[in-house]
Structures are given as structure tokens and as C-alpha cells.
Amino acid sequence: MPRFAANLTLLYQEVPFLDRFREAASDGFRGVECLFPYEHPAQEIRRRLDDAGLTQVLFNVSPGDWAAGERGLAALPGREAQFRDALEQALDYADTLGCRNLHVMAGIPGRSVDRSTAHATFAANLAHAAERAAAHGITILIEPINPRDMPGYFLNRQDDAHALRQEVGAANLKVQFDAYHCQIVEGDLAVKLRQQIAHIGHVQVAGVPARHEPDTGEVNYPFLFGLLDELGYTGWVGCEYRPQGATRAGLGWLKPWLRATR
Template structure:
């Protein structure tokens, strides 16, 4: 069975942020991920991780003003210095939290920026971040996201992401494969995962439609979980879904796997 991490930005959200760590551990999760740690002191988060025996699996590089609708700044030519400062901040947090991988959100392309300029900026930023993170023993990952949930997001397909990684030319840059996003954008989930397994460092899950827990939609998750086991996938699977009727009420899919 894969190793599952609770996404605390989506699960147990009826609890205060720090209480979600306790709730995740009580529900049987061994790892956690979330959008961003930067509103809290790293030492305080580390204390809660340690108290619950949890692994910090993943968080994002600083992604701009989330409340204002920004979803990453890595493709923004006028935000390069901000992006680079964010890499330094992420390293500080990852070091304290013992987090071995950090995700880069490409962002929504500004209307005033050409595709070519956004592409070049993203490649340069990925190259910079991968090198800087690698010097500190941290892997950089990046994920394609569907254009239905985030219109204008600049990175949308597996092949597109891998081509960008090749252009960046770093061996410290891998794919975060979000099954929900890729079901919407390209389908063909099991063959794609198998073909690119060596370049996939992290997987996230939600069902479609609705982005709810496995078993609520069209994706055959029992098959995919068994497929990951057959392939020998050793990474984490992040549970980044919106519970249909409460987090605890919707964990039957996980209980059935144990």
C-alpha cells in the first residue's frame, strides 16, 4: 500500500492549523503536506510534527499573494528577485522541518507577458531553484495543474513539464503528478505513470468530478493504488481532496486499504 500524507490545507480544516497535525496522526496518517508554512514559526511546526511522529512530506515555494488569486510566480518575469528570495525562505523552513522536497507552482501567466517570455522565465527559475535547493539536500518538484480550476495556469501537461525539466537541465528536478489534475487534462493515467515513474517524485490524489475523496467519482483508485505497488513506487501519495461530508466521515476509502 502506498504511503499516504494528509494535505492539511484540504483535510481537517474544521480544526485550527496546529490541531490538524494531531487529527492527522489520530486518523493514521504518517506524513503531512500543505500549501505553505510561512505564516507560522518553523520551530512551532517542527514541535507539532515531532509530538505526533509525523514526516513533513511537502510544501510549496512562496507563491505570491494567494488571497488575491495568485497561484505561483515562477513564470512572472518581473518577480524573479522575489522568487529567488522565496527559495531562500523555503530552504530555511525545509531545513528546520526535515522536509526533503519542495514544490514550485508555475503560476498564472500575466496577460502582458508572451508565452515565450513566460516559458524562458520559468525555465530559468526552475534551474536556479533546483540548484540552490540541491545544495541543501532538498529536491525541487513541479506540478501541472488543470485549466478548469485555475484558468491561465502556465503548466498543464506531463509532457510539457518534462520538456521544461529537460531544458532546465537539472538532475534535482522531478515531477509532482497530481492524478486529479491529469485526469482532467490528459487522462491515460496508469500508462503515463508507468512511462515516467523514474521522474515522478510525488503523487497527489482526488477524484473527479468534484475533487472529493477517492471513490466519489470516475477514477478507479483501487486499480491505481495496486498499479503503484506493482511498479514499486516508493514515494508519498498526498491526499489533496475536498472531503464530501467531512474529513473523518470520508476516510472509508483509506480504511478499506488497511
């Protein structure tokens, strides 16, 4: 059965971030992910993980100035030095937290940047990131994100992500399959999972179109969870959605799956 990880950036917003680890564990989660952990010391997060018996599954390399609208640095020409600094920070956190996956965000290059130049920058930064991460036993992930939620984001499609993965050619570079983003951009979720499961390093879920609980909207997640089992997927499934109300009140969809994994 799939192993589910609570996204602590979006879930449990009823309490401060550092208290969300305890809340997630009390609801049966054994893994957690988040967008960016850097507002808190890595050792303090590690203490919360250990106290709750949780695994840190994933977080993102710093995206630059999020408040100013930046959504990653890796495909931004001229920002290579800042990207490398952010990567080293992420690797330090990952080592402390015992996290084996880092998501590298491409970013929004802007209309003045030639797409081929942004592509070459992205590929070069990913090659560097994969080489550095390999020394730490860490996998680098790239994620296609839909342009409705993140206009101008450089990477939108699964096929483009896998083509880039092949171009870079690093064994520890994989694709993050977010079913919510994929359904909005291109659909055909089951076929894409079957075609690329060997190169998918992490899966995320949310209801489509509103990004609420996975039992809302147009995607048949029980079918997809069964397919992940059929395909032998052993990674985590990140619950990266916005609860319609209190987080705990909306976890009814999860309870049958948690019971099946006990």
C-alpha cells in the same frame, strides 16, 4: 503499499491548522503535506510534527499574493528577485521541518506576457531553484494544474512538465503527478505513470470531477495504487481533496490501505 500523506490545508478544517497534525496522526497518517506553512513559525510546526510522529512530505514555495489571485512566481518575468527570496524562505522552513520536497508554482503570467518569455523565465528560475535546493538535499517539484480550477496557469500538461524537466537537466528536478489534474486535462493516467514513474517525485489524489474523496467519481484509484506498487514507486501519495463532510467520516476509503501497511 502506498504511503499516504494528509494534506492539512484541505483536510481537518474542523480544527485550527496546528491541531490538524494530531488529528491526522490519530487517523493513521504518517506523513503530511500542506500548501503554505508560512503563517506559523517553523519551529512550532516542527514541534507538532514530532509530537505526532509525522513526516512533513511536501509544501509549496510562496506563490506571491494568493489573496490577490497570484498562483506562483516562477514563470513571471520581472519577479525573479521576489521568487528567489521566496525560495530561500522555503528552504529555511524545509530544513527546520525535515521536508525533502518543495513544489515551485509557475504562476499565471497574464495575456500580455509572451509565452516563450514566460517559459524562459520559468526554466531559469527552476535551474536556480534546483541548484540551491541540491545543497540542502531537497528535490524541486513542478506540477501541471488543470485550467478549470486555475485558469491561466502556465503549466497544464504532463508532457510539457517532463519536457521542461529535461530542458533544465537538474537531477533534483522532478514532476508532481496529481491524478486529479491529469485526469481533467488529458486522462490516460496509467500509461503516463508507466512512462514517467522514474521522474515523478510525488503523487496526489482526489476524486474526479468534484475533488472529493478518492472513492468518489470516475477514477479507479485502487487500480492506480496497485500500479504504483507494481512500478516500484516509493514516494508519498498526498491526499489533496475536499472532504464532502467531516474529514474523519470520509476516510473509509483509506482504512484498508492503512491496515495493509501496518
